[in-house]
Amino acid sequence: MSNAKQTIQRIGWPRLIIALFFILLIVVSPFMGLKLSDVFSDVLRRWSMFGILILAMVPGVQSGIGLNFGVSLGIVAGLIGSTTAIELSFQHGSPRPWTDLGFALLIAIPIAALLGLVYGMLLNRVKGSEMTVSTYVGFSVIALSNIVWLLLPYKSGVLIWPIAGEGMRNTINLEESFGGLLSNPAVVEKMPTALRWLAFEVGGVVVPFGMILFFLFMCLAVWLFLRSKKGIAMSAAGENELFTRSNAIDVNQMRILGTVLSTVLGAIGIIMYAQVFGFLQLYNAPLMMGFQCVAAVLIGGATTRRASVTNVIVGALLFQGILTTSLPVIKRLMPSGSTLSEVVRIIISNGIILYALSKTKGGNQIEK
Amino acid sequence: MKNNNDMNQSVVSQPDVIVMQPETPMQKTLSWIFENKVMLMFVALCVGAVAVSGNTVGFVLGNVLVRFGRNGFTVLSLLIPVLAGMGLNFSIVIGAIAAQTGLFFAVDWGLTGMTGMLVAFLITTPLTMLFGFGVGRLFNKMKGAEMIAGLILGFFADGLYQLFFLYILGGLLPVRTNNLIIPGGIGIKNTIDLTGNMKYALDLVKLVDLLLVLVALLAVIAVIQTVVRLKNKQSLPLKTLILLVLVALVYGLTFVPGLSDYFRTDRLPLVNAIEMGMAMAIVYALWKIIANRVNPDKRFKLGRYLIIVAVAVGLFALTYVPFFYDVIKSSSIAVLPFALIAGLCVFNQVFLSTRLGQNMRTVGQSQVIANASGIHVDRVRVIAMIMSTVLAGWGQLIYLQNLGTFATYGAHLQVGQFAIAALLVGGASVQKATNKQAITGIILFHTLFIVAPEAGAKLFNNAMIGEYFRVFVSYGVIALSLAMHAWQRKKKPELELPK
Numbered sequence A: 001m002s003n004a005k006q007t008i009q010r011i012g013w014p015r016l017i018i019a020l021f022f023i024l025l026i027v028v029s030p031f032m033g034l035k036l037s038d039v040f041s042d043v044l045r046r047w048s049m050f051g052i053l054i055l056a057m058v059p060g061v062q063s064g065i066g067l068n069f070g071v072s073l074g075i076v077a078g079l080i081g082s083t084t085a086i087e088l089s090f091q092h093g094s095p096r097p098w099t100d101l102g103f104a105l106l107i108a109i110p111i112a113a114l115l116g117l118v119y120g121m122l123l124n125r126v127k128g129s130e131m132t133v134s135t136y137v138g139f140s141v142i143a144l145s146n147i148v149w150l151l152l153p154y155k156s157g158v159l160i161w162p163i164a165g166e167g168m169r170n171t172i173n174l175e176e177s178f179g180g181l182l183s184n185p186a187v188v189e190k191m192p193t194a195l196r197w198l199a200f201e202v203g204g205v206v207v208p209f210g211m212i213l214f215f216l217f218m219c220l221a222v223w224l225f226l227r228s229k230k231g232i233a234m235s236a237a238g239e240n241e242l243f244t245r246s247n248a249i250d251v252n253q254m255r256i257l258g259t260v261l262s263t264v265l266g267a268i269g270i271i272m273y274a275q276v277f278g279f280l281q282l283y284n285a286p287l288m289m290g291f292q293c294v295a296a297v298l299i300g301g302a303t304t305r306r307a308s309v310t311n312v313i314v315g316a317l318l319f320q321g322i323l324t325t326s327l328p329v330i331k332r333l334m335p336s337g338s339t340l341s342e343v344v345r346i347i348i349s350n351g352i353i354l355y356a357l358s359k360t361k362g363g364n365q366i367e368k
Numbered sequence B: 001m002k003n004n005n006d007m008n009q010s011v012v013s014q015p016d017v018i019v020m021q022p023e024t025p026m027q028k029t030l031s032w033i034f035e036n037k038v039m040l041m042f043v044a045l046c047v048g049a050v051a052v053s054g055n056t057v058g059f060v061l062g063n064v065l066v067r068f069g070r071n072g073f074t075v076l077s078l079l080i081p082v083l084a085g086m087g088l089n090f091s092i093v094i095g096a097i098a099a100q101t102g103l104f105f106a107v108d109w110g111l112t113g114m115t116g117m118l119v120a121f122l123i124t125t126p127l128t129m130l131f132g133f134g135v136g137r138l139f140n141k142m143k144g145a146e147m148i149a150g151l152i153l154g155f156f157a158d159g160l161y162q163l164f165f166l167y168i169l170g171g172l173l174p175v176r177t178n179n180l181i182i183p184g185g186i187g188i189k190n191t192i193d194l195t196g197n198m199k200y201a202l203d204l205v206k207l208v209d210l211l212l213v214l215v216a217l218l219a220v221i222a223v224i225q226t227v228v229r230l231k232n233k234q235s236l237p238l239k240t241l242i243l244l245v246l247v248a249l250v251y252g253l254t255f256v257p258g259l260s261d262y263f264r265t266d267r268l269p270l271v272n273a274i275e276m277g278m279a280m281a282i283v284y285a286l287w288k289i290i291a292n293r294v295n296p297d298k299r300f301k302l303g304r305y306l307i308i309v310a311v312a313v314g315l316f317a318l319t320y321v322p323f324f325y326d327v328i329k330s331s332s333i334a335v336l337p338f339a340l341i342a343g344l345c346v347f348n349q350v351f352l353s354t355r356l357g358q359n360m361r362t363v364g365q366s367q368v369i370a371n372a373s374g375i376h377v378d379r380v381r382v383i384a385m386i387m388s389t390v391l392a393g394w395g396q397l398i399y400l401q402n403l404g405t406f407a408t409y410g411a412h413l414q415v416g417q418f419a420i421a422a423l424l425v426g427g428a429s430v431q432k433a434t435n436k437q438a439i440t441g442i443i444l445f446h447t448l449f450i451v452a453p454e455a456g457a458k459l460f461n462n463a464m465i466g467e468y469f470r471v472f473v474s475y476g477v478i479a480l481s482l483a484m485h486a487w488q489r490k491k492k493p494e495l496e497l498p499k
Helices: A001-013 A012-030 A036-055 A058-063 A068-090 A096-127 A128-152 A193-198 A210-228 A228-241 A241-248 A251-276 A289-299 A309-333 A338-362 B002-013 B024-035 B039-054 B057-076 B079-083 B092-108 B113-141 B146-168 B207-231 B238-253 B257-263 B270-294 B302-318 B322-328 B335-353 B355-365 B367-372 B379-402 B415-427 B434-462 B465-493
Strands: A171-173 A199-203 A203-208 A280-281 B190-193 B267-269 B333-334 B404-407
Touching: A001 A012, A012 A036, A012 A289, A012 A309, A012 A338, A012 B002, A036 A058, A036 A203, A036 A210, A036 A251, A036 A289, A036 A309, A058 A210, A058 A228, A058 A251, A058 A289, A058 A309, A068 A096, A068 A128, A068 A251, A068 A280, A068 A289, A096 A128, A096 A251, A096 B465, A128 B146, A128 B465, A193 A210, A210 A228, A210 A251, A210 A309, A228 A241, A228 A251, A241 A251, A241 B335, A251 A280, A289 A309, A289 A338, A289 B302, A309 A338, A338 B113, A338 B146, B024 B039, B039 B415, B039 B434, B039 B465, B057 B322, B057 B333, B057 B335, B057 B379, B057 B415, B057 B434, B079 B335, B079 B355, B079 B367, B079 B379, B092 B113, B092 B146, B092 B379, B092 B404, B092 B415, B113 B146, B113 B379, B146 B415, B207 B257, B207 B335, B267 B335, B270 B302, B270 B333, B333 B335, B335 B355, B335 B379, B335 B434, B355 B367, B355 B379, B367 B379, B379 B404, B379 B415, B415 B434, B415 B465, B434 B465
Parallel strands: none
Antiparallel strands: A171 A280, A199 A203, B190 B404, B267 B333
């Protein structure tokens, strides 16, 4: 009995409920007339799509800056990288999917690192209220990027509004560019045979194998980094500032490192997200994305002070899984309830963040 | 501010304890500029934007006044949590949600005008109290993280609100008025038109009626006070009685034929409002001077009240200058909302000197000290949240009746965002916010809101840039202010390594 209790304690009630709900949804869906293969395809797709964005939370939490609501910075960097890469291809004259993807990453990562550096320096000055500050920094950056999207002097017809001739579109179609390179069987089919393994179908289930591989590779990289000397120092900085300082580790530097890594992962994350999704979403679309990532990693078992790669993998699966499976089920149950899934997302993601805050902040965070 | 003055004076009166260097006027000005840098920056931004946009000052002024009456109450509802040390209350969204629920039912039951508003008010008040209580209890579990918790709580509440309005109303809970429901589905429509039922329900209240209510209210207070004082064998409540007589006299004026039109209006022209305000300021100053003659006080500064009188007369004279008259002639203010805002300002000020207000301030300064001096910290914090949520709910009612259309799923989303940004623009911080800052902030923030799109259009040939710029400003000012607050707090000595 106590054993079962301990297990529940370790998994945590909210996670248990959500996991059970997820399983219930999967079990129910065949009876609702949905094909299981479709359900699994969707879950796999969304899991790999959001994975890296959620992974971006880990360095932040580990280095002590808390849940990085300001991952929008990385997202904006990623979007700048992608749009610039598409514009470069346009000036070159022909669509170059792989070059686009490479350039997008190549341009986005330095920008993200630079933004992360400045952002980390800011966060070092506001210790104790990182989360409030980072939320609003995230919002401001998205608002500022809105102006940037209007002003960037890009010419590609894919990017800009056709009639006005200036200002970028709300959603940019990546069909001509790097959309689906690692995840869409229809796109992969046109590639040389050596690359056919990137995405395939098994028994009706679409496996975005390239994307999953890339996601797991990034997970592995973060996992290895956290076990390296630098990574351990960074985790220590997040865990116990005093202890870390007494070991001659520069806590502030470690926090900056965590922030930079988090921002860079955010940039890679949004590029990969767009790659699977097939569209770039500009303007206010990424405004609340940070909240989704935070919620997912919390569902995976992270707290505001500790997060691991396992939390990311589990959290991405549970959170995205519930969202993808609940939508069609709800549609069958209630034909007019098309937005219910969105409402459920809002309630679950914010509910879990509130729960995590109430668990970890319980009165121990009074000003020094 | 008041507290500061008192402290300075007590220091001055005991010069042997602390020797304070008297500040030179130069230093005073500099420190004032430094303290108000955010506000001054916005003044410059607003002046620039108005100039670029090409709007006339009169047009901007008229619009600012409309928005002031619309949003002022909500912004002022933020002050009490700041006093209690709970920071900027992002969860006023919940108050707005409660108000929208109340208003919805009033519309659904087919009520109109003042009756509808009263019913909405009666539903909103207990609901906001309940929510405020819950929020307060929750915040007590997350001390130090109230702001982020409030923000997330607002989003969470929005989710529940959507669930309620989209799926429960019209689905599980039947709705009386069929045309409020999404055609061919369940749930409530995106926008509810308030024209013809609740639009301007409060704005249309006439000045006479307001005065009558004031007389009645004061009479009741006076009677109660007199009875209580007589019972305790104390002197009569002279102040209240004099005030009652004064207000009654003003009410009597409304029956004077020439003046009755002046009072029988719901939109007070700004010119008249200035006249009235100036008259009140002069009466107030005279009252203070007479009170000092009767009951002399050493700290009384005659000069201050003389200046008030002089400024009042000067402003009154200005309305006769053609240029200023042109600016203000077409503007008017809605009587009741402005009266309510003024009332809330007075309440905030008076509240500071009550016992609960003092307790709140103590809790805000240090929970440890408050606890040691026997204040029930958690209880005070819950009360602060209840008050703020209730006020925010009322504020949302004022907002919606003025706006006239009720965006079911959008009206509450930006409430906390804009109210907080406005407060911060006025120079308030996470730790300190005053009526004055709130009022300055609303005026500046909304000036920018009105002219930004046109200024953007003129400067960049693109109205959207102005639009996005004002959104950026509202987020940016909050980010900046939160960062500066945390930064300053960190400057205090922090944990040092034991050597």
